[in-house]
Amino acid sequence: MSSAMAATGTAASQAPAVELDGVSITFKLAKGSTYAAVAETKLDVAAGEFVAIVGPTGCGKSTLLNVAAGLIKPSTGHARIFGARLAGLNIQAGYLFQQDSLMPWKTAIDNVAVALEIAGTSRDEALQRAQAWLGRVGLGAFSHRHPHMLSGGQRKRVGLAQVLIRNPRILLMDEPFGPLDAQTRLIMGDLLLKLWQDDRKAVMFVTHDLEEAIALADRVVIMSAGPAASIIGDYPINLTRPRDISEIKLEPEFHRIHREIWTALKAEVLKGYSQGDMVGAG
Amino acid sequence: MQNQLLLRFLQLMVAVVGIGFWHFATTTSLFGRPKDIQFFFSTPLDVFWRIVKWFSEGTIWHHLGITLLESVLAFVIGTIAGVVCGFWLARRPLLADVFDPYIKGANALPRVVLAPIFALWLGLGIWSKVALGFTLVFFIVFFNVFQGVREVSQTVLANARMLGMTERQLLRHVFIPSALSWVFSSLHTSVGFAVVGAVVGEYLGAAAGLGYLIQQAEGVFDVTGVFAGMFVLTAFVLLIDGIVTVVENRLLAWRPQTVQSAT
């Protein structure tokens, strides 16, 4: 698995895994008005690079991931995937959505197994591998439950297994650990890092949690508050790897970076809030 | 357990009190002369013995069989047609928009007025009743399938696409399960309407069936016969409804339900 990745990795190493080039997204609203959510955004994610995207709520993080996934066509600019202009869905990417996205009529194991079955794997083998993946995300005992019988965090983990079992070259993750408690967040974060360490995929990781972003990523990217949001900060994180999340948070370098990014972010977060107030008042 | 027993007991008491009241009101001179009152309301015992007579003589089975056959045919044909049309139109937004006012209009028409026309076209046999039931069942199933296909969660759909599903696989893993869940959730209504179609059709012109039986009794002011027919019809519908519930519980296991007791 990893050797195959290494082989393709050399050929693709020149072109970024994901390249957003001058991407703007304008949504059509009711009554013919429009809303410019994201403006003129440029972002490169190299093959095997882990990029975290942080920004105030409603700034357009999910929208950017949707563009990288090929679910939204940008109004201007375009997305390139390993150098090729993206038209239609990005089939090289696995996407873990912010909202519930499991099929409610399938059990956890069927939800995971179907990702293999549709690609032609036999049902027996798919079920076996799905069970192994559910075990890896700590849900081995929950495989025969339907989504409505799982907690929000458990559903997210089933979703993670569903995405990773296909072994995509690009991972798009939208607040994957959002509904998890602090301890499970740590465990899942460590698990994600370990999986990524073994098999480096290009990752676009959206989170609200700046500490999580710094602990996980090679680069942290900050978005400004909308409308017309764009990337206003790009910080390389030069902490050593492999990392242990709970330990790395104790390092002085971690704190220095955190303070630096937070200062920039705080202004934007406040702007994002006041915008919400204005909308609420008007 | 305790609560269940109590509940059943209370439910039974409602029937006992209701029938008891009926009995005393029609056999004592509480509200007037029993003879007059019985002409309008019959008595529970008369109705009971009439039902027993029907079943012991075996005349009722023929009528029940006819009504059942008509209901089942209306339900099966209506459901199949509804599912096919619902799927077909839901995947063709332009066609759906074009036909939208006509479908709404056809559904808004009170179907009873069609009964004479169906009788004219299809005769007084079972098919005119099947047709009436069909027009009722079809629209319920059709709208539910249409809705089910259209209202698949956009995230679930996007996720399935990102997993690499082809259009056919989407149909199999996403659209059909979603639409079927809507169809099943409307099973009670559509089965009920299949029976309504059959009985109303019989009532308005037939040579057999429960509706016919009731209509015949009404024709000669045989109130006992009318009430007996209504009770048999009610039991018939309850029985079918019970079967639907069993089927539903099997097929919709994935849906959140009221908490099931662990014991």
Ligand SMILES: Nc1ncnc2c1ncn2[C@@H]1O[C@H](COP(=O)(O)OP(=O)(O)OP(=O)(O)O)[C@@H](O)[C@H]1O
């Ligand atoms: N389909 C749409 N139509 C109109 N406006 C939209 C649509 N989708 C998103 N928006 C708007 O675009 C902006 C960005 O939305 P997006 O979902 O990308 O935010 P986000 O950064 O992911 O927020 P959060 O952190 O809360 O998930 C928001 O202001 C939102 O209201």
Ligand SMILES: [Mg+2]
């Ligand atoms: Mg979002």
